[in-house]
Amino acid sequence: MSKMVKVGIVGLGRIGKNHARNLARRVRGAELLAGASPVAEERSWAQQELGVSRLYANMEALLADPDVDAVWLATPTSLHAEQIVSALEAGKHVFCEKPLALTPDECERVLQAAEKHSRQTVMIGFMRRYDPTYVEAKRLLDSGELGRLFRLHCASLDAIDTNGFFVQFAPTSGGLFLDCSIHDIDVALWMTNGAKPVSVSATGIRAMYPGLAACNDVDTATATVLFENDILATFHASRTSHHGDETSLQLVGTDSSLSLGVGGTPTSEVNVQKGNANHCGMVVDFFARFEQAFVLEAQAFIDAIQRGDTLRERLLEAREATRIGVAMREALEQQKIITLDH
Numbered sequence: 502m503s504k505m506v507k508v509g510i511v512g513l514g515r516i517g518k519n520h521a522r523n524l525a526r527r528v529r530g531a532e533l534l535a536g537a538s539p540v541a542e543e544r545s546w547a548q549q550e551l552g553v554s555r556l557y558a559n560m561e562a563l564l565a566d567p568d569v570d571a572v573w574l575a576t577p578t579s580l581h582a583e584q585i586v587s588a589l590e591a592g593k594h595v596f597c598e599k600p601l602a603l604t605p606d607e608c609e610r611v612l613q614a615a616e617k618h619s620r621q622t623v624m625i626g627f628m629r630r631y632d633p634t635y636v637e638a639k640r641l642l643d644s645g646e647l648g649r650l651f652r653l654h655c656a657s658l659d660a661i662d663t664n665g666f667f668v669q670f671a672p673t674s675g676g677l678f679l680d681c682s683i684h685d686i687d688v689a690l691w692m693t694n695g696a697k698p699v700s701v702s703a704t705g706i707r708a709m710y711p712g713l714a715a716c717n718d719v720d721t722a723t724a725t726v727l728f729e730n731d732i733l734a735t736f737h738a739s740r741t742s743h744h745g746d747e748t749s750l751q752l753v754g755t756d757s758s759l760s761l762g763v764g765g766t767p768t769s770e771v772n773v774q775k776g777n778a779n780h781c782g783m784v785v786d787f788f789a790r791f792e793q794a795f796v797l798e799a800q801a802f803i804d805a806i807q808r809g810d811t812l813r814e815r816l817l818e819a820r821e822a823t824r825i826g827v828a829m830r831e832a833l834e835q836q837k838i839i840t841l842d843h
């Protein structure tokens with residue numbers, strides 16, 4: 502039997518808690534041994550809710566724990582690159598939430614560290630690759646059902662936030678494309694088997710959150726990427742969805758097309774008719790939409806460590822995703838078409 506992987510999670514905020522619950526209860530071969538957060542309430546939560554015994558106020562203390570095999574980073578995006586490098590240098594396997602980093606230079610630093618620590622697994626949290634509907638779309642595409650793929654449309658629409666979280670979160674997120682569309686960029690790279698981007702254009706507005714002006718971010722945006730072999734991809738991201746979370750994909754090939762998630766995901770098959778309206782509940786957030794994918798993603802990380810797979814190809818794709826996301830942001834800021842070397 503494979504050795505249990507002892508995991509230390511760093512960051513116990515919105516998504517860190519979600520991962521911590523999964524790692525503690527739903528992932529074979531994993532033991533959630535330790536946690537680190539600068540916030541005392543978050544540490545108490547991990548102790549009381551999940552029985553995590555080793556809790557540290559900072560990542561350095563967790564990295565010094567010799568019993569931790571793997572570090573799980575669920576920290577602000579602006580810290581990812583530096584923290585991945587530190588964790589690799591401390592001899593740990595690393596899972597890190599998306600995106601890998603916010604600049605190509607930071608990605609390069611991580612790649613170099615990964616090359617130096619060539620036996621340690623590194624995985625970036627693109628959980629859509631584990632969502633059964635996306636997996637089915639990929640299976641159909643690979644089976645030849647669609648013919649030659651020439652068009653993708655991806656949308657990541659977040660429900661309207663009335664608590665001010667998006668505005669508060671924006672300064673460290675890298676902006677709408679690097680925060681939200683990065684998932685769709687990864688999906689595009691996955692669906693096209695790593696097609697190279699040729700050019701990128703983008704447009705965006707602040708429709709509902711004027712506070713985003715302070716960090717020059719937008720809440721509604723589209724980007725167009727022309728990939729090699731005449732594959733045209735469009736990306737729509739927003740924080741302004743009236744019907745809750747919408748994570749959708751449309752693929753068009755020469756023989757047929759497919760779509761998933763368009764219009765959001767119903768919570769039930771049951772519709773209620775009242776007056777002249779038809780009501781059906783919609784999934785509000787990505788936690789509910791991707792509940793299963795988050796568990797399968799964590800399982801994939803633990804399985805990869807146990808079979809000695811370092812997942813380097815995927816790390817290269819994560820770097821490419823950041824390169825495309827940065828080009829989208831530049832295209833938006835400079836209002837010009839960015840051409841990419843390949």
Ligand code: NAI
Nearest residue numbers: 512513514515516517538539540575576577578598599600
């Ligand atoms: P958050 O702000 O709710 O949580 C951040 C956590 O990091 C908090 O526990 C905070 O105490 C901790 N932290 C801050 N500075 C730290 C430091 N120097 N050392 C250690 N811990 C530190 O943010 P949220 O929403 O949980 O996002 C975290 C990351 O997860 C981001 O990179 C984001 O892009 C990603 N994310 C991914 C999603 C997905 O769909 N896969 C969805 C939501 C977030």
